[in-house]
Amino acid sequence: MSAKQQMMGLLKTYLASFTMLTEEFLNDFDQKVKLNVFEKGHYLLRKGTVCEHMHYIETGCVQCYIGTKDRKETLWFMREGELAIFKNSFYDQSESVGSIVALEDTRVLSISYKDLEQLYAEHPFLERTGRKITEYYHKNSDLKSYVLYPKKPEERFDRYYQYRADIVHRIPQKQLASFLGLREETLSRLLREKRKNQ
Amino acid sequence: MSAKQQMMGLLKTYLASFTMLTEEFLNDFDQKVKLNVFEKGHYLLRKGTVCEHMHYIETGCVQCYIGTKDRKETLWFMREGELAIFKNSFYDQSESVGSIVALEDTRVLSISYKDLEQLYAEHPFLERTGRKITEYYHKNSDLKSYVLYPKKPEERFDRYYQYRADIVHRIPQKQLASFLGLREETLSRLLREKRKNQ
DNA sequence: GAGCCTTCTTGATTACGATCAAGAGGTCTC
DNA sequence: GAGACCTCTTGATCGTAATCAAGAAGGCTC
Numbered sequence: 001m002s003a004k005q006q007m008m009g010l011l012k013t014y015l016a017s018f019t020m021l022t023e024e025f026l027n028d029f030d031q032k033v034k035l036n037v038f039e040k041g042h043y044l045l046r047k048g049t050v051c052e053h054m055h056y057i058e059t060g061c062v063q064c065y066i067g068t069k070d071r072k073e074t075l076w077f078m079r080e081g082e083l084a085i086f087k088n089s090f091y092d093q094s095e096s097v098g099s100i101v102a103l104e105d106t107r108v109l110s111i112s113y114k115d116l117e118q119l120y121a122e123h124p125f126l127e128r129t130g131r132k133i134t135e136y137y138h139k140n141s142d143l144k145s146y147v148l149y150p151k152k153p154e155e156r157f158d159r160y161y162q163y164r165a166d167i168v169h170r171i172p173q174k175q176l177a178s179f180l181g182l183r184e185e186t187l188s189r190l191l192r193e194k195r196k197n198q
Numbered sequence: 199m200s201a202k203q204q205m206m207g208l209l210k211t212y213l214a215s216f217t218m219l220t221e222e223f224l225n226d227f228d229q230k231v232k233l234n235v236f237e238k239g240h241y242l243l244r245k246g247t248v249c250e251h252m253h254y255i256e257t258g259c260v261q262c263y264i265g266t267k268d269r270k271e272t273l274w275f276m277r278e279g280e281l282a283i284f285k286n287s288f289y290d291q292s293e294s295v296g297s298i299v300a301l302e303d304t305r306v307l308s309i310s311y312k313d314l315e316q317l318y319a320e321h322p323f324l325e326r327t328g329r330k331i332t333e334y335y336h337k338n339s340d341l342k343s344y345v346l347y348p349k350k351p352e353e354r355f356d357r358y359y360q361y362r363a364d365i366v367h368r369i370p371q372k373q374l375a376s377f378l379g380l381r382e383e384t385l386s387r388l389l390r391e392k393r394k395n396q
Numbered sequence: 397g398a399g400c401c402t403t404c405t406t407g408a409t410t411a412c413g414a415t416c417a418a419g420a421g422g423t424c425t426c
Numbered sequence: 427g428a429g430a431c432c433t434c435t436t437g438a439t440c441g442t443a444a445t446c447a448a449g450a451a452g453g454c455t456c
Contacts, residue, residue, distance in 0.1 A: 073347055075340065087337045120326070127325035128318070134329055138336040139285045142273065145342035149271055149379050151349070151444085153413075174433065181347050183414060188435055349414085351443075372403065384443060386405055 004035040007058045007109055010081075018129040025123045032115040038062075038102040044084065045100040051089035053110040057082055060106025061167075063175055066098035074179035076144065077103070077167045083137070084108070103171060148181055153190045156180045202233040205256045205307055208279075216327035223321045230313040236260075236300040242282065243298040249287035251308040255280055258304025259365075261373055264296035272377035274342065275301070275365045281335070282306070301369060346379055351388050354378045 008030065015021060021029075036055070038044055044062060045051050055062075059080050067073040075098065078084045089096035093113055111119075120126055147160045157180060161168050168176060177187040206228065213219060219227075234253070236242055242260060243249050253260075255278050262284060265271040273296060276282045287294035291311055309317075318324055345358045355378060359366050366374060375385040 075343070087340070091333050091337050124322065124325075127322075127329055131325055131329040131332055134332040134336055135289050138332055138339060139289050141336060141339040142285070142342070144340070145273070145346055148343055148346035151379070151413090172433070181349070184434075185415085185436085186413060188433095189413095192435080349443085370403070381444060382404075383406085383445085386403095387443095390405080 003107075004033075004109075007035065007107065008033065010058065011056050011109055015129060018132050019125055022123065022125075025119070025126070028119060028122065032119065033109050033111050036108050036110050038106045038108065040102055040105050043099060043101050044106075044108070045086055045089070045096055045098075047096055047099045049096060050093055051086040051096050051100075052093070052112050052114075053085075054090060054113070054116060055084045055108040055110045057084060058107045058109060060102060060104045060108075061170060062100055062106055063103050063171075064098055064100045065178065072175070072178040073181075074175060077164070077171060077175075077179065079167060079170075083133070103175065144179075147179075153180070153182050153186050154194075156182065157187070157190060157194075201305075202231075202307070205233065205305065206231065208256065209254050209307055213327060216330050217323055220321070220323075223317070223324070226317060226320065230317065231307050231309050234306050234308050236304045236306070238300055238303050241297060241299050242304075242306070243284055243287070243294055243296075245295060245297045246293055248291055249284040249294050249298075250291070250310050250312075251283075252288060252311070252314060253282040253306040253308045255282060256305045256307060258300060258302045258306075259368060260298055260304055261301050261369075262296055262298045263376065270373070270376040271379075272373060275362070275369060275373075275377065277365060277368075281331070301373065342377075345377075351378070351380050351384050352392075354380065355385070355388060355392075 011033075012021065012026070012029075038060075044053075044055060047066075057078055057080050061077060061079045062084050063074055064076050064078075064084070064086060065072040065074045084100060085091075086096045086098055086100060088094065089098075090113060120130060143160070143163055147156050150156055150159070157168075160180065173187055173191070174184045177184040180187065182190075209231075210219065210224070210227075236258075242251075242253060245264075255276055257278050259275060259277045260282050261275050262273045262282070263270040264273065282298060283289075284294045284296055284298060286292065287296075288311060318328060341358070341361055345354050348354055348357070355366075358378065371385055371389070372382045375382040378385065380388075
């Protein structure tokens with residue numbers, strides 16, 4: 001079994017949890033989905049280009065940010081089992097104002113916007129799955145603003161940690177700080193205090 | 199033509215912009231959608247209850263918030279032509295951690311979760327519309343975190359104003375401040391400066 | 397229109413995170 | 427293993443928004 005076929009298994013199980021998948025669909029799907037590997041530091045999407053693919057992360061971790069390289073404003077982190085797109089750019093197939101970069105060596109299964117649309121057109125039952133998945137991501141899309149609301153660094157950290165402890169532990173502090181809207185110095189000091197008090 | 203029928207027109211035009219609507223669907227739809235009026239200050243959803251309805255706002259303006267009444271953390275404002283639900287509570291039909299209140303006298307067309315699910319089940323073509331609408335709202339769901347990222351009050355205000363100038367002008371300052379994550383005193387001073395400098 | 401309540405404004409003080417600066421520790425490459 | 431680079435840490439200073447306090451203005455109710 002190829003690496004791709006092995007990875008596809010997980011994704012198919014995921015999709016099958018929404019509706020029955022037909023034989024024809026699975027064949028079409030196999031042909032449209034591509035396996036990609038991005039080494040740490042490499043880009044899945046560059047600012048100024050169109051987000052043409054939706055990526056299902058099989059292993060690894062990616063960061064999405066806007067702003068300049070030294071003044072990053074991190075929008076989110078995604079890890080294995082999650083989907084990565086730059087929303088505006090993907091849905092509208094317009095130029096992206098942000099970038100997506102691999103924070104670890106990352107393996108993804110990718111499908112292009114065009115191919116996905118074609119799948120929807122040819123397999124209408126997929127619409128329901130698409131709606132449910134979109135609803136799921138939409139539902140969870142407030143986390144960032146929930147985190148940023150408090151001004152106190154500790155409260156921000158705690159709010160994020162509550163939902164994404166795993167991410168917090170595997171991400172460089174500097175990048176985490178750029179997500180929390182804190183200076184890396186502030187986060188460093190905060191974590192020192194937290195370590196001390198337990 | 200009843201007030202409801204008049205309002206339905208807009209909503210149907212909106213839905214028809216996604217796909218052809220069948221006669222049977224329109225009949226079902228009419229029966230499931232209810233016209234509701236909420237006076238200023240009245241609640242569309244109370245914390246601790248389940249968000250059973252999706253509301254299409256025909257006229258007026260509503261605010262969604264979490265936290266206590268005196269320490270509001272406003273999540274969003276919606277106005278005529280927009281949909282209002284408390285996401286987690288509606289999609290999962292679970293207890294809401296937040297409330298939705300009318301900031302003006304507000305007229306809405308409402309459909310229950312159960313009825314909506316039934317519409318999806320009986321009219322599969324609606325799934326595509328549902329997906330597109332969800333994608334649209336999902337796409338725009340970063341505004342709040344984009345606004346909250348900067349610490350400078352002015353930058354927060356400007357970021358919000360750029361996308362929701364109409365809302366800014368019709369909302370009480372105090373409520374706007376609770377959205378921007380600022381004290382009302384700070385917002386008051388900021389606006390005074392802005393007025394002066396032009 | 398009087399009285400009450402809420403929103404908005406202005407002032408003074410204080411707390412704390414950003415910023416600037418520099419050094420320590422870790423990791424990768426040749 | 428030397429050197430370079432990057433992340434993380436610690437220190438000192440400064441700017442500014444939160445906080446506390448109180449008064450002004452605008453809306454409602456009776």
